[in-house]
Amino acid sequence: MGFTPRGFLGDKPSKAPPLFPFLLTFLLVGSRGDSNAMDNVSTERLAEESHRQDSANLLIFITLLTLTILTIWLFKHRRFRFLHETGLAMIYGVLVGVILRFGVHVPQNMSDVILGCAVNNSPATLLVNVSGRFYEYTLKGEVSRGKGHQVQDDEMLRKVTFDPEVFFNILLPPIIFHAGYSLKRRHFFRNIGSILAYAFVGTVISCFVIGLIMYGFVSFMKAVGQLGGDFFFTDCLFFGAIVSATDPVTVLAIFNELKVDVDLYALLFGESVLNDAVAIVLSSVLLRLEKQGRRGAGAVSSPGDGGPVWPQGEEGWLAENQTFAPRSIVAYQPAGDNSHSFEAMAMLKSFGIFLGVFSGSFALGVATGFMTALVTKFTKLRDFPLLETALFFLMSWSTFLLAEACGFTGVVAVLFCGITQAHYTFNNLSPDSQDRTKQLFELLNFLAENFIFSYMGLTLFSFQSHVFNPLFIFGAFLAVFLGRAANIYPLSFLLNLGRKNKIGSKFQHVMMFAGLRGAMTFALSIRDTATYARQMMFSTTLLIVFFTVWICGGGTTPMLSFMSIPVGVDSDQDSPQNSAVLDGSQRRDTKHESAWPFRIWYNFDHNYLKPLLTHSGPPLTATLPTCCGPLARCLTSPQAYENEGRLFDDDSDSILNDATVSSMYADVTVSTDASGRTVNRSSGTRGPSDDCVDHDLALAEHEVAIRGTRLVLPVDDPVEPPTTVTLPSPPSPPGSEPRRQRL
Amino acid sequence: MGFTPRGFLGDKPSKAPPLFPFLLTFLLVGSRGDSNAMDNVSTERLAEESHRQDSANLLIFITLLTLTILTIWLFKHRRFRFLHETGLAMIYGVLVGVILRFGVHVPQNMSDVILGCAVNNSPATLLVNVSGRFYEYTLKGEVSRGKGHQVQDDEMLRKVTFDPEVFFNILLPPIIFHAGYSLKRRHFFRNIGSILAYAFVGTVISCFVIGLIMYGFVSFMKAVGQLGGDFFFTDCLFFGAIVSATDPVTVLAIFNELKVDVDLYALLFGESVLNDAVAIVLSSVLLRLEKQGRRGAGAVSSPGDGGPVWPQGEEGWLAENQTFAPRSIVAYQPAGDNSHSFEAMAMLKSFGIFLGVFSGSFALGVATGFMTALVTKFTKLRDFPLLETALFFLMSWSTFLLAEACGFTGVVAVLFCGITQAHYTFNNLSPDSQDRTKQLFELLNFLAENFIFSYMGLTLFSFQSHVFNPLFIFGAFLAVFLGRAANIYPLSFLLNLGRKNKIGSKFQHVMMFAGLRGAMTFALSIRDTATYARQMMFSTTLLIVFFTVWICGGGTTPMLSFMSIPVGVDSDQDSPQNSAVLDGSQRRDTKHESAWPFRIWYNFDHNYLKPLLTHSGPPLTATLPTCCGPLARCLTSPQAYENEGRLFDDDSDSILNDATVSSMYADVTVSTDASGRTVNRSSGTRGPSDDCVDHDLALAEHEVAIRGTRLVLPVDDPVEPPTTVTLPSPPSPPGSEPRRQRL
DSSP states (O other): OOOOSGGGSOOOOTTSOTTSSSOOEEEEOSOOSOGGGOOSHHHHHHHHHHHHHHHHHHHHHHHHHHHHHHHHHHHHHHTOOSSOHHHHHHHHHHHHHHIIIIIOOOOOOGGGOEEEEEOSOOOSEEEEEETTEEEEEEEEEEEOTTOHHHHHHTHHHHHHSOOHHHIIIIIHHHHHHHHHHTOOHHHHHHTHHHHHIIIIIIHHHHHHHHHHHHHHHHHHHHHTTOOOSOOOHHHHHHHHHHTTOBOSSHHHHHHHHHTOOHHHHHHHHHHHHHHHHHHHHHHHHHHHHHHHHHHHHTTOOOTTSSOOSSTTTOTTTTTTTOOSOOOSSTTOSOSSSOHHHHHHHHHHHHHHHHHHHHHHHHHHHHHHHHHHHHHHHHHOGGGOHHHHHHHHHHHHHHHHHHHHHHTSOHHHHHHHHHHHIIIIIHHHSOHHHHHHHHHHHHHHHHHHHHHHHHHHHHHHHHOSOOOOOHHHHHHHHHHHHHHHHHHHHHHHHHHHHHOSSOOOHHHHHHHHHTOOBOHHHHHHHHSOOOSHHHHHHHHHHHHHHHHIIIIIHHTHHHHHHHTTOOOSOOTTSSOSSOSSOOSHHHHHHHHHHSOHHHHHHHHHIIIIIHHHHSSOSSOHHHHSOGGGHHHHHHHSOHHHHHTHHHHHHHHHHHHTTOSHHHHHHHHHHHHHHHSTHHHHHHHHTTSTTOSTTHHHHHHHHHHHHHHHHHHTSOOSOTTOOGGGGGOOSOSOOTTSSHHHHHO | OOOOSGGGSOOOOTTSOTTSSSOOEEEEOSOOSOGGGOOSHHHHHHHHHHHHHHHHHHHHHHHHHHHHHHHHHHHHHHTOOSSOHHHHHHHHHHHHHHIIIIIOOOOOOGGGOEEEEEOSOOOSEEEEEETTEEEEEEEEEEEOTTOHHHHHHTHHHHHHSOOTHHIIIIIHHHHHHHHHHTOOHHHHHHTHHHHHIIIIIIHHHHHHHHHHHHHHHHHHHHHTTOOOSOOOHHHHHHHHHHTTOBOSSHHHHHHHHHTOOHHHHHHHHHHHHHHHHHHHHHHHHHHHHHHHHHHHHTTOOOTTSSOOSSTTTOTTTTTTTOOSOOOSSTTOSOSSSOHHHHHHHHHHHHHHHHHHHHHHHHHHHHHHHHHHHHHHHHHOGGGOHHHHHHHHHHHHHHHHHHHHHHTSOHHHHHHHHHHHIIIIIHHHSOHHHHHHHHHHHHHHHHHHHHHHHHHHHHHHHHOSOOOOOHHHHHHHHHHHHHHHHHHHHHHHHHHHHHOSSOOOHHHHHHHHHTOOBOHHHHHHHHSOOOSHHHHHHHHHHHHHHHHIIIIIHHTHHHHHHHTTOOOSOOTTSSOSSOSSOOSHHHHHHHHHHSOHHHHHHHHHIIIIIHHHHSSOSSOHHHHSOGGGHHHHHHHSOHHHHHTHHHHHHHHHHHHTTOSHHHHHHHHHHHHHHHSTHHHHHHHHTTSTTOSTTHHHHHHHHHHHHHHHHHHTSOOSOTTOOGGGGGOOSOSOOTTSSHHHHHO
16 A cells, blocks of 8 residues: 555644644545545445444454353363463463464555544544545544554554443443442442442552652662653552552452352451442543643643533632643652642542542442333333333443433442342342343443453563563562552451451452452553553553452462462351350341441431332331421322331331341331232242342342241340241342342 | 535535645534643543434433333233234324424434535545644544535434434344244245245345336426436336335234235244345445446546455456446446447346355355354353353354455344254254243343334424425335235146145235335435435335335234134144144145255255254264264264164155154254253143243144144154154244244
């Protein structure tokens, strides 16, 4: 095609007409024919060609996933356990990446014709006028600097590289929703304090520790001349944020399979799910901070520029204080006068933004969950499982979109939406829809997860702008290790001061070891790979993910046996050591452990939210003040009255703040009893011929057996309602054993 | 922003430097600030803004779908039947379209900055150099001529308009796959001859009749000066092709609900599924023809231009014969010498391409189905339903991608893949996966379908370039009516000459009336709306779809009662009139009806394919010649041997070419009996506590009852195997009653 890479990199021809008020360089490469003959034929051809190429690329991934599935089956069939499916997906990805990189040479053809057109703005939409016909182009992203001539050479590899937004908008939401939907809420809420501490305080600590260590390393690299580009302090913090997100996938699958202690499981799962959310918000705040800094540097802040993302009017809040561009790491301190007040202000504002984004996303997710619960409660949509499932799916998805459209974080909203859906909406669904939604999200989660890990493997070789710096990589591994240590050990010490059920040192070591980095870290780091710093971060992150998934993930089983942590503990027992004496005293521990905010919340939930949003719980007419009578009658479902007598014991019981956990069970029992067909299911899960739920079935039966032995023991808690004895289903039905089903 | 639409439409400034070898017009609108201050900040802002806008747009559709679901529920709840859910989705779409068009005024902001840059080529990728940074733009499509200044004004509406490829690549495949997967193969294959006649011959007839009538109308419009642009004869044919695709959704849902005669149902369903495929291939061939014609017009046929899509080297086959641009409809006859030989050649070549594409797509779909069947047969993946479902999903999807990557038609491939999967792979799946796959595709189909219909409604107002020409619309409605008549009545007459079970005149009227146009017609017409002709076609098509869905769809029930066609007929009876005397003679009719190609196929399928691909059928060692012994032993599953004794009767029976249909039943029975857990399911569906399949359950029980009464009658066919009496499940389990579940 006679493509000339020389003229491509934006050299400004001196013949540019001076009448144009701005820089214009325009290079058209590979065109031929007179303009009169131009038609849309060639464009259609190109679009067709491009479409076929896209299909082929997607096909590569589908084939990869298929291979992964078959190998997973083989591993499970032969009971290999040293490598998890995600690790496997990565290996296949790496293999295909190597083949694409070194094995395949795609000859250049017409579809690669690239118009180089240099202007001083890059709008989202570009209209190209070809002899009177207008073609619309949309902004895809920035091509890394200095790589312009390589773009052409590595067309194939570049095409395989997805738009990073795909990860955030398509692949992550189902994973995160599934995590929330299948959360074991009972164990989660029992350890909620510790989990929040690890997730919020711990992640922030880890972020800053890693950031500071990396800052030291980068300064050293700068000093010895090892740094090939800019690297700011915010970059270091950003790196800290993204590698602080631990992955809930791999280790937990192993933990679930091996039936490791249930508290350890809850802590790790809760932490890794929530710290994903924290890391997202943290990194987006840092990104905002950095952007504002950079915006302050240039004078680009045109008035109409974008809508205000943050209504609190921080528009230009850094620009006011900072007028000098931080073009290198040592020059990060702004040259303006009030630099320290700026730091403090920025810190405070960041914290405010962090809180705003997090609570906004949280509220949005919960609100959508409530709405779905109300809709499913009042419409009797349960007669049509297909409609119900579709509605559930759409509402859950709309949470994500709504949050993104409002400028909140969709992934965080989806997490809390999942928890809310599981807690309320799930009880309103028909049994058929309960299975369908569970299976649907399980499948979506499985596909998305393995896709991401395959893609990670592929990226190691297909990504064009890797920057592997040995010193930086060494520093990053060290920082990640120390950051994790600074998260786990001090916090565990502090938490043990307050906890009755201490987190033992062995557990701490396991938590330390099991801090894998996975999909979220990858997605956050691939989001922006435009600058040198980001490219180095991305490459290093990839190595960290590979190392932790393969080494730490594979080493978990040996680690557990080395630590002599008991495996094979049933996850529905309250504690590993006393399987036979789980009576009131144990429950009082539990109750004690969950402190007063939790108790207040529980009472509120049980008395007002559950009756409002589901068919279960005491009727609102009983719990609301009499002045709200008509409203309460209107909102209470008929089923609630039927169970009023039975429930009232339970109700008063929980008002007495006793036997909290057991009344939670009772609550769920009634909820399944209350609504016609659900009774069927509760008893149906015991029947031997239920095909759809036969995996759950085995577990449910198991649980019934265990709960049975537990509850027929003499209870020393006189207020405990007798109804609890009969209940068959666990309190978190939606995906109570999500991992085990897969294994 | 000071946007000036005047300078936008590609006027060439005389100051353009003569050194550039080609036409260059470059207009940058709305830029400010000096180039030095340019950063990627504003780009990131814009991308963020654009992302939020996209989220909001998608949210509109999700809300629409949610509303539709709720209203569908209300309709079902109140037993309204006059409007199908698809019609409902369209109404909501229209409402939102009206609101967006007239109610919402989005103030212009920075994100609308548009660079107008006029060159003489429009490659798939455009690189823009902004002060040394490169931004990549991808071709989105052509903006309609003369509308350049409106683009700016209707940013919001334009954003709501999706990329048409989304329909083809994301929304249509699940719909078509579901149609294939849930096909009632028994009734389908019994009427296969008639269905193929209607679908292939009928669609071609309809296409040409409509094309010719439209050609007449357009010529008339040209004569009276009503035509505002070019309209070629190929455009007329293309229009004929796209409006010949009848929709399998709406009427069939009603038919299924009302339990109309099963042969009528099979004919309509089979025809509408297959003629979608025919219409796709036909229209793509016509498009190719037209493109070639246009390419011949200009001198743009650069040698490296795209890869050869058709390996048979038709590259330029029109260009050789035709040198004059057909710039108006009256000038369509090429000005060259051998015009008539060209027509014949083009016709012949078109037919060749048609056959090539169709058979290629068919082969590809079947091949993927076979592969999936083999994989599920030999891996025992059935122990892990999640993996199995994922594999099934991925393999089915890969069919589509593979076909598109090879240049075949993905939708056609996916249809036959679905049929193959249902016929072979489904039998290998675990019961859990059978339910999961069925439910998954049911959900995907439901969502995609309603999304398309919502979108159709929205497009009526949001699409920017509608061309409503009353004369053309009148002509189109007339042509569609006559085209349908020319398809149904003559073909029915001819088919009745050969059929024993005649297609009555009432049935013909219903088939005539029930030829709704839906998703496929829409998707085909929105694929390209660049030219005046295409825009007029698109607008008219939209009206045709609206009319047929609302009027014909809503009028089906009155129509049936007016025609006094019996409703409430059970779909698993062979014929409406004789429910008690369904014995051998009736079956012989059936056998007679399915002619010798079908019998040969059936024997081949039963003796070789089924044993090879599933666990059922006679062992290959018994059917293959002895020389293939080792291979046969290797490929036969252990279960097949177990059933050898039982099957042999059945086998010899079918070799005798007798009781074909009943041995088809027997075959399936054994297939479900043969494989361990499947037996469980067959009997499980009778149990009253099976939640997941309770919709199927009622039907299955019903069928068992009916089949039972039928088969205990004295059979006058002595070779009929006794095993057939016991079978519980219908031969097409995957989605045997897909519509009824939804209603």
